[in-house]
Amino acid sequence: MELFANLAHGFAVALTPINLLMCLIGALVGTLVGVLPGIGTIATVAMLLPITFGLPPVGALIMLAGIYYGAQYGGSTTSILVNIPGEATSVVTAIDGHQMAKQGRAGPALAIAAIGSFFAGCVATILIAVLGAPLTKLALAFGPAEYFSLMVLGLIFAVVLAKGSVLKAIAMIVFGLLLSMVGSDIETGASRMAFNIPELADGLGFATVAMGVFGFAEIIRNLDAGAEMNRDLVQQKITGLMPTRKDLADSTPAILRGTVLGSILGILPGGGAVIASFAAYTLEKKIAKNPSRFGRGAIEGVAAPESANNAAAQTSFIPLLTLGIPPNAVMALMVGAMTIHGIVPGPQVMQKQPDLVWGMIASMWIGNLMLIIINLPLVGIWVRLLRVPYRLMFPSIVIFCAIGIYSVNNAPVDVILAGVFGLVGYWLIKHDFEPAPLLLGMVLGPLMEENLRRALLISRGDWSVFLTRPLSAVLLAIAAFLLVLTVLPALRAKRDEVFTESEN
Amino acid sequence: MADTMGHSATATRNTSVAIGFCLLAVAPQIFEFIWSIGTIFGWGAGRGPATVLISHATALLAGAPAAIFGSVGGDAKKASSDVLLALIYSYPLFVVAILTFFMTIRSGQDYIGGTMLMALALFALWASSDLQGMRGFSFGAGTAPRMFGGLLVALGAGIALTGLLAEGPALSHYSWRGPLFVMASIVFFALAIRPLGVVVSAFASFLIAAMGTHETRWIETTIVGACLTLGCAVLFPYVLGLPMPMFPRFLVQ
Numbered sequence: 001m002e003l004f005a006n007l008a009h010g011f012a013v014a015l016t017p018i019n020l021l022m023c024l025i026g027a028l029v030g031t032l033v034g035v036l037p038g039i040g041t042i043a044t045v046a047m048l049l050p051i052t053f054g055l056p057p058v059g060a061l062i063m064l065a066g067i068y069y070g071a072q073y074g075g076s077t078t079s080i081l082v083n084i085p086g087e088a089t090s091v092v093t094a095i096d097g098h099q100m101a102k103q104g105r106a107g108p109a110l111a112i113a114a115i116g117s118f119f120a121g122c123v124a125t126i127l128i129a130v131l132g133a134p135l136t137k138l139a140l141a142f143g144p145a146e147y148f149s150l151m152v153l154g155l156i157f158a159v160v161l162a163k164g165s166v167l168k169a170i171a172m173i174v175f176g177l178l179l180s181m182v183g184s185d186i187e188t189g190a191s192r193m194a195f196n197i198p199e200l201a202d203g204l205g206f207a208t209v210a211m212g213v214f215g216f217a218e219i220i221r222n223l224d225a226g227a228e229m230n231r232d233l234v235q236q237k238i239t240g241l242m243p244t245r246k247d248l249a250d251s252t253p254a255i256l257r258g259t260v261l262g263s264i265l266g267i268l269p270g271g272g273a274v275i276a277s278f279a280a281y282t283l284e285k286k287i288a289k290n291p292s293r294f295g296r297g298a299i300e301g302v303a304a305p306e307s308a309n310n311a312a313a314q315t316s317f318i319p320l321l322t323l324g325i326p327p328n329a330v331m332a333l334m335v336g337a338m339t340i341h342g343i344v345p346g347p348q349v350m351q352k353q354p355d356l357v358w359g360m361i362a363s364m365w366i367g368n369l370m371l372i373i374i375n376l377p378l379v380g381i382w383v384r385l386l387r388v389p390y391r392l393m394f395p396s397i398v399i400f401c402a403i404g405i406y407s408v409n410n411a412p413v414d415v416i417l418a419g420v421f422g423l424v425g426y427w428l429i430k431h432d433f434e435p436a437p438l439l440l441g442m443v444l445g446p447l448m449e450e451n452l453r454r455a456l457l458i459s460r461g462d463w464s465v466f467l468t469r470p471l472s473a474v475l476l477a478i479a480a481f482l483l484v485l486t487v488l489p490a491l492r493a494k495r496d497e498v499f500t501e502s503e504n
Numbered sequence: 505m506a507d508t509m510g511h512s513a514t515a516t517r518n519t520s521v522a523i524g525f526c527l528l529a530v531a532p533q534i535f536e537f538i539w540s541i542g543t544i545f546g547w548g549a550g551r552g553p554a555t556v557l558i559s560h561a562t563a564l565l566a567g568a569p570a571a572i573f574g575s576v577g578g579d580a581k582k583a584s585s586d587v588l589l590a591l592i593y594s595y596p597l598f599v600v601a602i603l604t605f606f607m608t609i610r611s612g613q614d615y616i617g618g619t620m621l622m623a624l625a626l627f628a629l630w631a632s633s634d635l636q637g638m639r640g641f642s643f644g645a646g647t648a649p650r651m652f653g654g655l656l657v658a659l660g661a662g663i664a665l666t667g668l669l670a671e672g673p674a675l676s677h678y679s680w681r682g683p684l685f686v687m688a689s690i691v692f693f694a695l696a697i698r699p700l701g702v703v704v705s706a707f708a709s710f711l712i713a714a715m716g717t718h719e720t721r722w723i724e725t726t727i728v729g730a731c732l733t734l735g736c737a738v739l740f741p742y743v744l745g746l747p748m749p750m751f752p753r754f755l756v757q
């Protein structure tokens with residue numbers, strides 16, 4: 001029963017006052033970010049990276065993790081009450097959630113969203129604890145060839161699950177890989193594509209690019225549409241949080257299905273909370289006896305996606321903690337946070353840093369509990385925050401981001417670089433390129449290059465090593481299979497259908 | 505619906521796209537020229553504007569063609585970096601620009617996006633052209649960048665091709681006000697933070713950024729900006745203990 005010993009150890013770490021405080025701060029900031037549209041999880045985590053400098057590593061990661069799953073809760077609140085999804089993950093929740101609110105059932109909708117999220121969070125926490133150790137053992141059997149193939153698989157997953165054109169998603173990944181090569185070469189020390197600019201010698205900072213592409217670009221894009229976003233604030237009195245017996249009966253299977261689906265999609269590289277909530281909603285609609293109820297206030301349409309996004313947000317920590325491979329952009333930033341604190345993510349983290357890993361896992365459960373308390377009774381406060389007009393919010397975000405980037409390295413050039421990447425991100429948005437695969441490519445770039453080089457060095461330049469080693473061959477075969485499937489017309493249509501759901 | 509728009513509209517559109525690509529093809533050269541003007545005033549180290557102009561012009565007009573024919577003739581003379589830039593980056597883009605004249609662009613969004621991605625990749629190929637390639641079976645510093653650069657050129661070309669073959673959205677509208685003022689605010693902050701400190705640079709940047717929309721009401725913006733500046737001045741240096749100057753250097757001394 002090593003598992004329980006580990007979990008007990010984790011709770012001992014997570015329950016220290018400082019870590020509890022960090023968890024609370026993370027959950028609060030996450031909820032705030034989730035509630036406010038126009039500022040996303042990725043930008044926030046990037047913005048808060050420098051803040052974690054002064055903190056002990058465990059506390060820092062607990063806080064950052066709290067922001068990620070806290071945002072999933074916060075996003076649902078505004079989706080339901082005012083039909084403004086604060087996060088991409090709760091876009092589908094707005095469809096049925098807001099209808100319920102219009103019918104005067106905002107209370108039950110909020111309660112079910114919270115209960116579903118909490119349940120999913122608990123399951124995901126246990127899943128991380130259970131899967132952590134065996135996956136770590138598996139990871140130790142991995143050689144460079146297998147690592148390379150695994151990362152290829154991860155990137156292909158990112159392509160399959162990305163929105164829009166497959167070609168564009170692959171191009172974004174390769175663009176990210178190229179960006180990751182700016183700076184000194186690890187093996188030879190040669191300066192690559194740095195144009196003799198000393199600030200580029202160390203490479204492009206990951207947080208810098210993330211902040212530009214997700215923070216600044218998003219602001220510029222929002223300004224396009226005019227600062228006054230459509231916010232018809234109809235603040236209902238929320239009466240009676242308790243769902244009826246029928247609500248509970250209807251939503252229990254939906255919560256279970258959403259949790260399972262979300263957990264799986266979270267573990268898969270390239271997945272994450274956004275795709276999980278879409279997929280869960282689509283699944284519910286498919287298997288419902290009476291699909292026409294959806295869009296008119298079906299409680300399953302709230303329960304399933306909310307459980308799924310929370311489950312996915314947490315299980316996406318599994319590949320990061322066990323294999324050292326971030327499955328999505330937020331996890332990539334977590335890698336950044338870990339490296340700042342001198343921790344190299346990978347299979348050895350579990351053994352060498354048990355405090356960190358198990359403390360973080362335990363804190364997720366505690367954080368979920370806190371989030372229920374933060375969200376349900378305080379719902380009025382969060383909604384009131386939406387009254388802050390965007391014309392005041394966006395300059396504040398710009399300044400906060402600028403100070404944040406500056407303080408990472410005390411380098412003014414980083415701030416300008418982030419601005420340039422803001423323009424790049426704006427350009428990407430205009431041409432319908434998705435920035436998330438770019439970020440994933442950028443994080444995996446150095447790892448991929450290193451393992452590719454090492455694998456070829458060991459095999460003495462023989463490229464067939466990726467196919468002759470069984471594990472690597474299987475991984476590559478899955479990747480190829482997925483890519484072929486995605487390009488097939490039948491599946492393409494289905495994939496587009498899932499995404500168009502979000503549009504209306 | 506696109507057909508009823510008339511053919512002349514596409515034709516004029518094509519010309520401007522082609523001209524845009526030609527400009528893109530010499531953008532690095534132009535950038536270096538503008539940058540080199542600074543050396544007159546003693547900013548930065550680099551070639552003077554006259555040298556830049558002459559060397560790029562000769563590279564574009566004479567050096568690169570000579571290098572092409574030279575390499576055909578078996579001349580192994582090492583080409584200079586300006587000639588390589590013309591060869592690797594500018595010429596392929598000129599070719600694309602010329603081809604653009606004869607094409608019907610079905611989706612401006614894809615065609616222009618793909619081509620610009622191609623330009624980025626070509627530029628990366630040029631930037632990594634001075635790095636060492638494969639040494640036996642081990643990777644040199646330049647192998648991976650060239651590999652991914654080549655791949656990105658192909659992908660960019662593929663995307664541009666879909667823009668020619670399949671109907672799709674036209675180039676969407678770019679606005680100037682938001683990007684301009686947000687960028688100005690960021691650049692101002694970067695330049696001012698060292699000499700002027702957090703208080704002045706944050707407040708001024710806030711006001712500059714606020715100009716990004718015409719809906720700004722100045723009184724409330726000033727008040728919020730002041731409060732935010734105060735908050736940041738307390739939060740970052742004191743609560744979080746991050747080292748940064750608070751006030752302008754000349755006031756502190």
